[in-house]
Amino acid sequence: MYKAIVLPLAEEDIRKAALWYNNKQKGLGKRFVQEVRTKVLYIVKNPEAIAVRYNNTRCAVLNVFPFMIHFTVEKDSNLVVIAAVFHTSLHPHHWRRRS
Numbered sequence: 001m002y003k004a005i006v007l008p009l010a011e012e013d014i015r016k017a018a019l020w021y022n023n024k025q026k027g028l029g030k031r032f033v034q035e036v037r038t039k040v041l042y043i044v045k046n047p048e049a050i051a052v053r054y055n056n057t058r059c060a061v062l063n064v065f066p067f068m069i070h071f072t073v074e075k076d077s078n079l080v081v082i083a084a085v086f087h088t089s090l091h092p093h094h095w096r097r098r099s
Contacts (some may be wrong), residue, residue: 004043013085
């Protein structure tokens, strides 16, 4: 199994989305965070089951919420690096502008 590292900006993506969902309905943000955690657990067990979407970046779609987890796999160090958690309506290259 791989180990997941969530980069600070991806943590911020999750926090902002959870706050937005909580403003819509109490407890919905917590459900969003739980779904992200569940998907991350799946990713660390099966990182190569998710297709490469561009360059070395893979994108895993959440089951309920319209968000994608953008991540890379570092095989030599057994790491999954989560770079972004974006709404599916955003252009997939949007996260690159952060660096």
